[in-house]
Amino acid sequence: MTTASPTSVDPVPIPLDDDPGGGVLGGRYRALTLGIVSVVLVIAFEATAVNTAMPTAARQLDGVSLYAFAFSGYFTSTLFALVVSGQWCDRRGPLQPLFTGIAVFGVGLVVAGTAPGMWVFVAGRSIQGLGGGLVIVALYVVVGRAYPERLRPSVFAAFSSAWVLPSIVGPLVAGAVTQHLGWRWVFLAVPVLILLPLAVMGPALARSEREHPVAKGGGFDRRRTRLAAAAAVGAGLVQYAGQRLDPIGLIPGAAGAALLVPAVLGLLPAGTLRAVRGLPAVILLRGVSAGAFFSAEVFIPLMMTSQRGLSPTLAGLTLTSGGLTWALGSWLQGRPAAERFRVPMIRGGFVLTVVAIGGAALVLVPAVPAWVAAVAWGVGGLGMGLTIASVSVLMMKLSRPEDAGANSAALQMSDALGNVLLTGLAGVLFAALGGGSVAALHDTAEGAGSPGAFAVVFLTSIGVSLLGALLSGRVRTRT
Known part of the structure; x- marks a missing residue:
């Protein structure tokens, strides 16, 4: 990965701003801000709701022994998707990875919500992780490309604010849905909520892409992609070893560390x-x-x-x-x-x-x-x-x-x-x-x-x- 020099960097270009005094909810940025904050809101609600519904899902799917993998599966696939999304954004812009990530996230929700058994449920959570990793990086790139530097702190503040309501009502809503409708609806209802932010921010994001075309093209860096896969597998093995807490767990732990350490060194800035x-x-x-x-x-x-x-x-x-x-x-x-x-x-x-x-x-x-x-x-x-x-x-x-x-x-x-x-x-x-x-x-x-x-x-x-x-x-x- 080519990174900016620690001592001399070129600033991210400031987009054209028809309203220099306007804020993130000014006429130029309102639709884009509401759209991307809505995406964060949906992801935040899903994250808080899943924690509430997961124990019931694991018991009904007779998969309590695989409970931790429903979380680690999401995490390991996210690690891989983060690197893929970064390359995709740098070469083609954030539009494609963002919308692809939202779609993949929705597919994962459907797979998890309709799972006949725990292994399929874990697979659905892993698909969600792929989508979530694509989305979060793309959103950061959107902020860097579509907003002038003076507005970026406010956008990141809006990201954090989008977690407030889900953190308060998410567990309560998910608990009520799980109790009265069933845990599956905690997953199956979320894809419908994704449609609104897509409709709101689509035109504004497309306009930003036209105004700031991506200079870099070409294919993905195969070495970085392999390192991302190694990091994901290594992290999964380390988590598995930590859950065992016995001498046998040292074997996957050592293997995971052998994969994870060089991958991290290769993926993070020098x-x-x-x-x-x-x-x-x-x-x-x-x-x-x-x-x-x-x-x-x-x-x-x-x-x-x-x-x-x-x-x-x-x-x-x-x-x-x-x-x-x-x-x-x-x-x-x-x-x-x-x-x-x-x-x-x-x-x-x-x-x-x-x-x-x-x-x-x-x-x-x-x-x-x-x-x-x-x-x-x-x-x-x-x-x-x-x-x-x-x-x-x-x-x-x-x-x-x-x-x-x-x-x-x-x-x-x-x-x-x-x-x-x-x-x-x-x-x-x-x-x-x-x-x-x-x-x-x-x-x-x-x-x-x-x-x-x-x-x-x-x-x-x-x-x-x-x-x-x-x-x-x-x-x-x-x-």
Whole structure:
């Protein structure tokens, strides 16, 4: 992959703007903004709803033993699709991969919703992952090509805001649908919702393609495609090994690492793992922030049910505050005056994440009220909103036009890898310290797990967040 130099980059060209003072909902950009935000909204609703419907689906399909693969199948296929989408966008523009991804995502929903057995269900989830990977990279490229630089922070803020409503009502709606209509309708109803954003943004996106034709052509890079396949298979094997937690699991774990490490080194910008100044550090910090936050978040509902006796519904609502404040953080970084404080906002976001994880961990002390975790996670959501959106803005700013797709794919890959690797590490630590298997997170009795196991998981996430804060200054290029 050709990446922008960390010390000298060509800016992404600013599109023609008939209304220089207008915003993302101004006349020129309104249809495109509403369309792409609607796509994010649909994907966000599906993501939150699936978590609610999945246990019922696995039981009715007699596939509880394959429960984890319904998630890992989505993830591994997404890794492959991210790289394919990046190349496709750079060579043909984002229109084709975006609409293809939406169609493939819809096909995956139908396959999963009509699955006669668990293996077909897992296949449907894997097809969804292919579509989701194509879509998310294409959306980032659309932002870089169709919007002037001054509006991109606001668009990324809108992306985050699109997750707020699904994070609040998604589990409730999915639970009601699962109970009264059946879990299959959680999947089969979503493809219909995709039609509206397609109709809204289609003409505006086609106009943007005409105004900004892609200079690069040709076929796909076969080497990068093979590396993407190796990364996906390697990540799947590592996840499988982490779920086994026995000596036999060392074999797929070693094989997965042998595939994953060289693939990651070949797919991410040179110097990413060394936090080289500029784009490599930006890409790395995306994975660090996502991994630290979500590896802690996955254990909070379990802690609330097993250590404090909350119902699953109340335990899940503990995380709702994070979704609301995430949108607030994204909105704050999108204000015009915030551009001068991009690096402090990223560092501050990591510090807020540290405070949030530490605050949530205090609930392990019986004298601390359970609601403290909800307040703490609101602080963490604010930090993530500042960090994630700011990192996305910097990635676009440091990307040459012909590399926007590849760099967007690298950003999303870093996010996914940081999430799965740090969550996997947390799961291993949790089980090793007497917490029990992470595979049983959705079926845990009160009193299960060890407070010490939770504490080690949270301390690990805090350490990773502190590392992110220390590295934040490296997103600044030398002048």
